Amino acid sequence: MTEQIAWIAVDWGTSNLRAWGIGPAGAVVATAGSDQGMGKLAPQEFPAALMAVANQLALPDEPVDVVICGMAGARQGWLEAPYLEAPTDLIALGQGAVHPNMPDERLRVSILPGVCQREGGENVMRGEETQLLGLAVTAPTYAGLVCMPGTHSKWARLEGTRIAGFSTAMTGELFELLKTHSVLRHSLAGDVNGPERDGGFLAGAQDGLDEPEKLLGQLFEVRASALLSGRTPDWCAGYLSGLLIGTEIAANRNQIGTDPVPLIGSATLCALYARVLAMTGAAGRVVDSTEVVLAGLKAARASIA
Amino acid sequence: MTEQIAWIAVDWGTSNLRAWGIGPAGAVVATAGSDQGMGKLAPQEFPAALMAVANQLALPDEPVDVVICGMAGARQGWLEAPYLEAPTDLIALGQGAVHPNMPDERLRVSILPGVCQREGGENVMRGEETQLLGLAVTAPTYAGLVCMPGTHSKWARLEGTRIAGFSTAMTGELFELLKTHSVLRHSLAGDVNGPERDGGFLAGAQDGLDEPEKLLGQLFEVRASALLSGRTPDWCAGYLSGLLIGTEIAANRNQIGTDPVPLIGSATLCALYARVLAMTGAAGRVVDSTEVVLAGLKAARASIA
Structure with missing residues (x-):
């Protein structure tokens, strides 16, 4: 029954x-x-x-x-x-x-x-506001940035259950656009999940963290490195992913405190963000996104008129 | 005859x-x-x-x-x-x-x-190297940056006829991709050449110049400003164009000297770049791209074996 x-x-x-x-x-x-x-x-x-x-x-x-x-x-x-x-x-x-x-x-x-x-x-x-409420009621003392990686990544500043402000980075959408429609697609055509993806990711993340103001130029280096150094599709895909995530994290870096940054999103993506956060000396803490959306819906239900 | x-x-x-x-x-x-x-x-x-x-x-x-x-x-x-x-x-x-x-x-x-x-x-x-050679033989004392706006903008450091180095910004391609395929297309659907394009361009250029490291986030503000402030398609198109060009110029700003920066490309695009250069206190000098490519082909012909 x-x-x-x-x-x-x-x-x-x-x-x-x-x-x-x-x-x-x-x-x-x-x-x-x-x-x-x-x-x-x-x-x-x-x-x-x-x-x-x-x-x-x-x-x-x-x-x-x-x-x-x-x-x-x-x-x-x-x-x-x-x-x-x-x-x-x-x-x-x-x-x-x-x-x-x-x-x-x-x-x-x-x-x-x-x-x-x-x-x-x-x-x-x-949608993200409900996840943030759920995070806040399950970790009521947390004050600081929350990162929600995805098609449009959100970075929110939370103080208990109060949202002080937030921004949106078009990171995931830009990765898909560049992979599918741009000149970089030639360099990403093939097996993008091969053994060189990881090395490409780390190189891209470092470039993004080091010079986030140069994203428009660093994107083209994906193409140039395929032409000049024979970089493989998996390396190029990793580099592009790392470059975009590194650039996104660099833009928020000066607001990251000493507590681990809660990461709400797909497990794969959150693991990548946690790696790049670690490269900056910060830390990420992966939060179960289903748990927080349910906690948020429950908490919100209590105040429905 | x-x-x-x-x-x-x-x-x-x-x-x-x-x-x-x-x-x-x-x-x-x-x-x-x-x-x-x-x-x-x-x-x-x-x-x-x-x-x-x-x-x-x-x-x-x-x-x-x-x-x-x-x-x-x-x-x-x-x-x-x-x-x-x-x-x-x-x-x-x-x-x-x-x-x-x-x-x-x-x-x-x-x-x-x-x-x-x-x-x-x-x-x-x-192709650009031939234009650069043409520029160099017609202005042989110039030493400094040359900007070639376009789908893939080139920024070259020229010392007479010597090219010291260069970079490529995917500015034009990114504008087209975002306008055509991204979530921003909803905010740019309509008359993108209306009277508010200019104001949008200046606002976007200033944001790009001020915080080039925040491009991934500023892109989404195009969408948010259409939803929240009712920004029109022409304003949004101008903002996106200005934001990308401002970000591109900011990344090269510290290498711009006191001489006007030669601009080689379409007249419309060069005029936009000259405006944004002026916002930084620098200046652009529009060069006829047909003249320099012809001068370059002529100069190169002399050294063909």
Whole structure:
């Protein structure tokens, strides 16, 4: 017999959605997901997409809360949840939730807001704020930078549950663009995961850390080193990855304190960031991203009006 | 009656080729061109592509020299012309020329080498070295940086006809990639040449000059400013262009002396670079790129074996 579900936690991204059935004691009792990300849906298609996932969780007869973070609340999503403005205390995240129309009354839906920044560089996030809240409630004394590597890496300054400010680096997207569409693709065509990837990564990371202001020039050296030194696709891919991550970390280096920097993201990517942080004399601490998003959704649920 | 041709100058790029018929007194007496760039041709297709252009110039009966710079000498071109290695005196550029098989004996073909750099950052150029030689012979006392804006901008350190070293910035290619394929394309969709482009350009250039090490982060602010401040596509396009050019110039700023920096490239692009150079307190001097490539081909011809 399936364990009873008290509420449903949902992380609704651009390309997919993940849902967890949470039991009365707060434990995950069932998981579900689909590829119906925000990018594939018109507003009126969200209820059916949610219902399809909720039905995988064996719904009880009585209505349950569904707490959603991420792109469902974007302007082009299901229903816009206006941004909170940083600096702000994330503990009140639920107060900014919006409640879209849900034809099936067994689901009481709340969509959490994202966070924007207007002073000190305009910026936006949707989804990461919930992970940050989850990190903050599980490590309430932490004050400092949090790094969230990915397509658009976020660097947030956290003080307990308060987000002081943040920035976004287009590192992951730029890697994919350069690999796929730029002149560098010629140097990365082949087995990019061969034995020389690691050496390339370390060389690129060092160059990025040493001269982050020269990124536009160092990118071309990938091509030149393939032409002149016969660098292999795996070395070139490693170099490009290291160069971009090194440049990203260098730009944030002067704000890194003595505590290890929490890293929230895919395990592979977090391990790479931790290596480059170590090259600067700092340290990274890999955080389980599912754990923090669940902790964040739970904490936000408490403040939903 | 068409004036007599003494030799033919050719700039063979990746996407097209340009040819000039040069009279006995050294003046251009006819021009021709085609879209048969290196990128479209297999090695055995170059002779016919050259002949098609040469026939537009009204060839004399006796054989004429054809001096070619650019991508025809690349490994994937007509016949590889191995790189000279910087630092080197470009006055001897012709000594490195190669002579591919040309079925029609009326054309005696020489392809000039490019220049590579192995120490101080691996790098390559093909075509720009001939423009640099042309600049040097027309302004023989100049010593300092030369900037060649474009898809892959080159920055060369010239001392008379000697090239001391150079770097390449992927500025133009990155602008196109980001505009076409990245998340920023949403913010640049529409009229990118409207009245706000100029203001965006100046704001982006200032940000690039001020914090070139933060490029990965500043790129995303294009998107955030469209979402939060309703920035228009023309403003966003201007900002992105200014940000990239400002970042490129900042990386070379400490090598700029008191003389105006010669700028070789498209008139539009050179004007933008001159504006950003002026923001740093330096100056640019726009050089006619056709004049210098012709002067370079002429000077190189004198040293062909």
